Amino acid sequence: MSHNNNGKNQRTLHRAAFIKGQLDMMPLNLAVLPWGILCGSLAMQNGFSALEAQLMSLLVFAGSAQLVAIELIANNTPLLTIAITTFIISSRHFLYGLAVRQKVIAQPLRWRLPVSFVLTDELFAFSHHRKAYQNKTRLIYALSAGFSFYVFWNIWTLLGIVAGSLLPDLTDLGLDFAIATTFIALVIPSIKNKATLACVIVSGVCAATLKFLGVDMWLVFSALLGMSCGYVLSKGASS
Structure with missing residues (x-):
């Protein structure tokens, strides 16, 4: 009976952690809406197909690097230049990885790999607690928050793809200011x-x-x- 109760309590904790991760990330999921729309519409207006534009968000999953890469690819920039530029822009993620390494190093690879995939600026802002990633409940919380952002990022990209196909140039609306406001919201609490x-x-x-x-x-x-x-x-x- 005690074993069954412990198992039930663990499932309750894991469910609560999953829900909390979704709710905590929701403000940032909504704040990044203009940024995702800008990425999708900019790709369409620079000659990308809808599939290529969506795959960039599905596979690259890095807003600032995507925006820069779209512009460089559209201007027929050499591949080496594109690689170096996006590497510099995304190099902060290497620092993020080093910062959380000691917290996840003891976890199995099946946990570390998905955490590394969703370790964006937004999830890193949630990673400063000294017990972050230290047990299964906290890992579920982190992955719930991280993949929630991933799902919404791709939804907003899809909206941008549709908008870029139907509406005039959206880059004139100043949606890129969402990039600055998102980072300000992440930096100020730290x-x-x-x-x-x-x-x-x-x-x-x-x-x-x-x-x-x-x-x-x-x-x-x-x-x-x-x-x-x-x-x-x-x-x-x-x-």
């Missing part, structure tokens, strides 16, 4: 100390300045300057 605040301010000011001056790779330089400033301050605080 500002919990002076080093992080300095990193955000320095990155933002440098990005705006270098972009205005027309400096190539302004985004990369701004990110490096911001991280360097945050690192120096964090080391100073800990010493």
Whole structure:
């Protein structure tokens, strides 16, 4: 009887974790709607077929890299340039993986692989709890949230594909601003100390300045300057 009760309790916990993952990710699922529509419509307006546009979201699943790749492919950019550019844009995911590695390294491969696939900016924002990914219930929560975002991203892409086929150029509507607002929503809650605040301010000011001056790779330089400033301050605080 005790064994049956334990099993029932575990299933209840897992179900609750699954539902909570869906609900917690829902605001970000909705916030990314303009971004997904922009990806789908931009692909259609640059000569992609509906299948190619949808497969990009199904297989690549990286909004900023998709937008850049669509533009580069449409302009017949050499493959090596496309690969290097998208690698730089998506390199932050390598850092995400390193950040959560110690939390998932003890888990079986059947858990680590799906977590790595859905480890987007949005899921990483949910990964700062010290017990994240530490047991089956928390893994179910993470995968529920991550795959919820994946499903909605593809739904919004599909809407963009349909809209791009039926409506005029949607890029003039300013939907790309959804990219900025989504990242702002992810970053603000993580500002919990002076080093992080300095990193955000320095990155933002440098990005705006270098972009205005027309400096190539302004985004990369701004990110490096911001991280360097945050690192120096964090080391100073800990010493």
